[in-house]
């Protein structure tokens with residue numbers, strides 16, 4: 277019938293496409309449409325609203341990882357990373373950076389002993405290229421789509437009657453999201469480190485590395501500390517010192533700079549490259565030690581250089597590209613919206 281009436285075919289196709297689009301817009305939390313919409317400015321706004329609803333609005337602060345300290349130092353590249361990427365940072369040399377240690381959560385006065393995760397963000401420039409990283413001390417994330425994160429945030433909005441999170445809603449979320457299990461198991465089997473200085477920090481998401489011949493290699497990376505990991509002791513937990521992590525950092529840094537190795541882990545066939553909830557096996561992967569991140573100075577967040585930086589994980593040098601992991605685009609959009617709100621509130625610089 278359509279062969280006889282090509283105009284009808286075109287109209288039918290257009291109608292179907294428009295109906296699909298209308299459905300997508302009306303059902304912004306469902307399927308591929310919401311992956312797109314949560315990466316749009318409007319979607320990012322809904323996501324950041326959800327962070328605020330879950331933990332309160334703290335004007336001038338990041339809507340997640342609100343508590344933190346600025347730092348500065350250099351990345352000493354040994355040249356080995358050039359094997360898989362043309363990024364300027366992998367050429368042998370020393371590149372300055374601004375960074376930030378933080379703990380997860382939207383409350384800037386969170387107690388350090390209560391957090392199970394430490395984070396490190398880095399903003400570097402080299403040869404006109406920029407690279408921003410925001411890394412966590414757990415190698416995987418608890419959900420693999422932005423929709424699931426939005427759902428989790430909405431489930432954790434405190435009940436107005438009790439002021440507490442409704443355990444029934446959280447339980448229902450957990451049951452509906454078995455992909456959370458590896459993250460929870462990792463937390464149960466790895467006590468948090470005693471400090472910021474002796475934790476490893478992971479990219480979590482995978483990225484594509486492009487070499488000089490145009491070949492692509494997918495990889496994740498981590499910053500591996502030279503300081504030995506030590507688990508938080510019961511005594512430290514009981515001491516309940518709210519600023520334990522920053523105080524610890526000030527005293528260890530007084531003894532000399534702190535050092536982490538940038539380790540690139542190359543994906544093997546079968547590795548989940550677009551799913552941040554999946555661990556890669558601990559065996560058989562080739563790793564490249566690309567150089568040393570040296571932290572030399574700390575600065576208060578209130579007037580430090582990191583305060584107004586958006587550590588957007590999609591600010592990448594030439595020679596590194598995002599994977600198709602849907603978290604990445606939603607992260608980029610949400611960080612921009614959180615940055616827009618907090619810089620406006622604090623007057624910016």
Ligand code: HEM
Nearest residue numbers: 338340341376395397410411412417480606610611614615
């Ligand atoms: C869709 C998923 C995610 C969303 C919507 C999200 C949201 C946010 C927001 C709103 C901020 C505050 C940004 C700012 O004001 O500058 C933030 C900070 C941060 N996020 Fe995420 N996040 C996501 C996934 C992740 C993942 C997978 C990681 C793991 C590496 C991560 C690590 C961090 C770190 C380290 C910071 C602090 C960066 C800094 O010091 O400025 N996030 N996140």
